[in-house]
Amino acid sequence: MKIEKYTKLIGNELLPNIQLSTEGPFDPIIVKNFSNTWQTIGSGNYAGVFLHQSNPKWVVKVYGREPEELKKEVEVYKKLGNHQSFSSLIDSGDNYLILKRIDGINLFDAVVKGVPIPESVVNDVDEGMAYARAKGLNPFDVHGKNVVMSNGRGYIVDVSDFYKQGKCRKWDDLKRAYYKIYLPIIYKYRLRVPFFIVNSVRKGYRFYRKIKKGNK
Ligand SMILES: Nc1ncnc2c1ncn2[C@@H]1O[C@H](COP(=O)(O)OP(=O)(O)O)[C@@H](O)[C@H]1O
Ligand SMILES: [Mg+2]
Known part of the structure; x- marks a missing residue:
């Protein structure tokens, strides 16, 4: 068009x-x-x-x-x-x-709807972040709602905070949860996690990080 x-x-x-x-x-x-x-x-x-x-x-x-x-x-x-x-x-x-447009579903919604997230999605995001770093950017705020999965591939759709300074731990923390909890339990048994639980984890995580930052 x-x-x-x-x-x-x-x-x-x-x-x-x-x-x-x-x-x-x-x-x-x-x-x-x-x-x-x-x-x-x-x-x-x-x-x-x-x-x-x-x-x-x-x-x-x-x-x-x-x-x-x-x-x-x-x-x-x-x-x-x-x-x-x-x-x-x-x-x-x-x-x-x-x-x-990335014709797919973000990772947050995928967990809520029980759409399985394969490891290739995680690897694509890692690759994208390494590429961004090589271009002099700082991959910041990469989390479940900012990654869209389409045909088993992962895409970072929100890059608005990539100019920020400092380290953002969100993707590292999310990846840890992916390997510790998601792959061995949720993925393995094809579970759906209710919205209020995923959303509470998201809010609790944001709150926890804010408190930690404030205490530093
Ligand atoms: N290029 C895109 N293709 C498909 N869906 C998208 C695209 N960009 C964003 N979205 C969807 O819209 C949501 C919000 O977009 P996002 O860029 O994260 O906004 P914000 O900057 O307000 O966080 C994402 O979680 C994703 O589900
Ligand atoms: Mg976003």
Whole structure:
């Protein structure tokens, strides 16, 4: 699809029909979508992500808070270029990015829905992170909702914090849980873990890391 046509669909049918709001600092963005043609396919801490039925290859990430983060994400994508473990940036507007769609499910939802996550997904993410480091970036905030699995492959879809300094332990901690708990139990017995448990672990983890940081 031509970018001009797609941008018009964003301006005319998407942006006027969505509302992005927040409840608390630990909670993701809440998305209200009144559009008939745009579907909400994800939400994170900053943004809602939308798919238009006429173009399954792209998605639009609309920033609901801290829109200055958007510019940073654009810069990160420019530095990354194209690599198989990432989405790629098609174009950007004042408060949105157009990204290549990864047609799959994020790891958080996969655990809740009982979609098995093979080890290849973990290895792809490791490879992507090594590549980002080689490009002078700092792979930050890589966690279950920022990795999408598609046909057994893993893709890091959220690179907005890759310019940050310091060490982010999320992926290391998640990997430890993957080998200690996920593979030998959840994967082996094909279990589904209820949303409230996965979400409590996520919130508890964020809280725990915050406390630790505060005490340092
Ligand atoms: N390129 C993409 N293709 C498919 N789904 C995506 C893509 N980017 C994001 N998503 C989905 O949208 C969710 C939120 O996107 P994300 O970039 O993490 O937003 P935030 O910066 O607010 O955390 C992700 O968890 C994922 O499920
Ligand atoms: Mg995210």
